Amino acid sequence: MLSKRIIPCLDVRAGRTTKGIKFKDNIDIGDPVEMARYYYEEGTDEIVFYDITASSDKRDIMIDVVRRVAEEIFIPFSVGGGIRTVEDMRAVLLAGAEKVSVNTAAVQNPKIVSEGAKAFGSQCIVLGMDVKKVGESAKIPSGYEMVIHGGRTYMGIDALWWAKEAENLGAGEICLNSIDADGTQEGYELTLTRLISEAVNIPVIASGGAGKPEHLYDVLTKGKADAALIASMVHYGYYRIKDIKSYLSEKGVKVRLNW
Amino acid sequence: MIAIIDYKAGNLASVERAVRKLGYPCKVTNKAEDIKNAERIIFPGVGAAGQAMADLKALGLDNLIREAFLGGKPILGICLGTQIIFEYSEENDTTCMGLVPGQVRLFPQPLMEGDTRLKIPHMGWNGMKIVRPHPVFSGVEAGSEFYFVHSYYPVPADDSYIAGLTGYGLEFASAVAYKNLVALQCHPEKSGWVGLKVLDSFCRWDGYAQ
Numbered sequence: 001m002l003s004k005r006i007i008p009c010l011d012v013r014a015g016r017t018t019k020g021i022k023f024k025d026n027i028d029i030g031d032p033v034e035m036a037r038y039y040y041e042e043g044t045d046e047i048v049f050y051d052i053t054a055s056s057d058k059r060d061i062m063i064d065v066v067r068r069v070a071e072e073i074f075i076p077f078s079v080g081g082g083i084r085t086v087e088d089m090r091a092v093l094l095a096g097a098e099k100v101s102v103n104t105a106a107v108q109n110p111k112i113v114s115e116g117a118k119a120f121g122s123q124c125i126v127l128g129m130d131v132k133k134v135g136e137s138a139k140i141p142s143g144y145e146m147v148i149h150g151g152r153t154y155m156g157i158d159a160l161w162w163a164k165e166a167e168n169l170g171a172g173e174i175c176l177n178s179i180d181a182d183g184t185q186e187g188y189e190l191t192l193t194r195l196i197s198e199a200v201n202i203p204v205i206a207s208g209g210a211g212k213p214e215h216l217y218d219v220l221t222k223g224k225a226d227a228a229l230i231a232s233m234v235h236y237g238y239y240r241i242k243d244i245k246s247y248l249s250e251k252g253v254k255v256r257l258n259w
Numbered sequence: 260m261i262a263i264i265d266y267k268a269g270n271l272a273s274v275e276r277a278v279r280k281l282g283y284p285c286k287v288t289n290k291a292e293d294i295k296n297a298e299r300i301i302f303p304g305v306g307a308a309g310q311a312m313a314d315l316k317a318l319g320l321d322n323l324i325r326e327a328f329l330g331g332k333p334i335l336g337i338c339l340g341t342q343i344i345f346e347y348s349e350e351n352d353t354t355c356m357g358l359v360p361g362q363v364r365l366f367p368q369p370l371m372e373g374d375t376r377l378k379i380p381h382m383g384w385n386g387m388k389i390v391r392p393h394p395v396f397s398g399v400e401a402g403s404e405f406y407f408v409h410s411y412y413p414v415p416a417d418d419s420y421i422a423g424l425t426g427y428g429l430e431f432a433s434a435v436a437y438k439n440l441v442a443l444q445c446h447p448e449k450s451g452w453v454g455l456k457v458l459d460s461f462c463r464w465d466g467y468a469q
Contacts, residue, residue, distance in 0.1 A: 173382070
């Protein structure tokens with residue numbers, strides 16, 4: 001039986017992580033490589049890096065980060081943010097990432113999903129989805145709409161339809177972020193997560209809203225997610241990954257405890 | 260030197276990085292001379308069986324690997340590399356190298372665990388129960404998990420070739436040990452500490468099962 005995955009997400013801008021960490025004495029706060037190694041040693045199952053560097057001429061910095069992370073950790077990790085072409089994907093994968101995620105570019109140009117899957121295999125291609133609850137309508141039957149620009153731009157695309165479409169195009173996994181829950185630390189959007197998880201036959205990583213271990217339990221059981229993305233709750237040292245895993249294990253969720 | 264076979268099948272750099280991290284000299288190569296001179300061989304791969312066999316043959320690598328195997332060199336198969344050392348794969352209806360008697364099959368659909376329908380590919384961390392002692396798996400504790408990404412699974416012709424078992428709707432041979440060859444369906448190079456431990460044990464193994 002597969003273990004449910006616990007995945008910290010690191011936002012990186014121009015080679016530095018944007019959220020500080022409080023946990024350990026000798027860590028260079030803000031160095032994504034050091035943070036990745038810390039989480040690796042803490043027993044994380046995977047890591048997501050999200051490049052929020054604004055200007056495209058600094059993309060080489062991220063490639064260098066990916067290369068250095070790959071030298072240090074021997075678990076899968078994915079890289080997203082600013083991936084617009086198959087060549088962008090290739091650069092990240094060759095630098096050592098296991099997976100690459102596309103979000104805005106896929107909504108604007110769905111062909112990038114199928115081209116990426118054809119070039120590198122579906123297992124490499126993660127579809128990132130930013131979703132907002134808008135209420136059911138003729139245009140948005142599920143009541144959940146795709147958004148970009150951090151939720152400021154509505155795309156007029158139904159999230160449920162898009163998840164299934166992306167699976168057909170060859171996405172190997174979905175990272176599903178609820179813009180409504182993101183940053184609240186009050187729990188994942190369970191209804192949305194369950195809706196998408198039950199509709200597709202590829203793994204779904206739930207994202208947005210994690211504040212305490214109970215939230216992970218809820219989304220991995222009631223929400224039917226295969227994995228849970230976390231950020232602040234571990235970056236700021238409120239919780240440690242191994243404690244979250246012990247909690248989940250005691251509640252009957254299968255997680256990887258030996259590493 | 261350890262030869263990591265390069266036959267255009269996916270990104271081999273992660274295997275190379277892991278072996279280097281462990282401190283062993285290695286080379287990603289498809290040159291006959293390197294493979295003949297190597298003390299041991301790692302045969303990785305990501306992709307589809309049909310294309311992989313076609314590429315191997317085009318490069319003349321199938322015969323070089325067979326010679327190395329018959330000559331007693333320790334060989335480690337990983338993922339697709341594991342699948343195409345068997346006789347046949349259902350993927351693309353492919354006749355494979357036939358170093359180990361047995362076949363490779365597609366997970367049946369629907370694949371159920373209780374009343375849950377399982378997703379395919381089998382992707383993520385899963386346990387591997389070591390079912391017989393072998394130098395490459397010494398020190399792998401009960402409950403250890405490895406990282407898997409695959410839709411097809413090995414079915415050795417004889418249960419005595421099975422070294423490790425994993426459950427995903429059905430129980431399959433996730434580790435095979437046959438003569439001087441060990442083959443893993445999982446990715447040891449992505450499986451954290453325990454994966455590196457298995458790689459390290461392979462890099463020290465003399466090729467004898469006991």
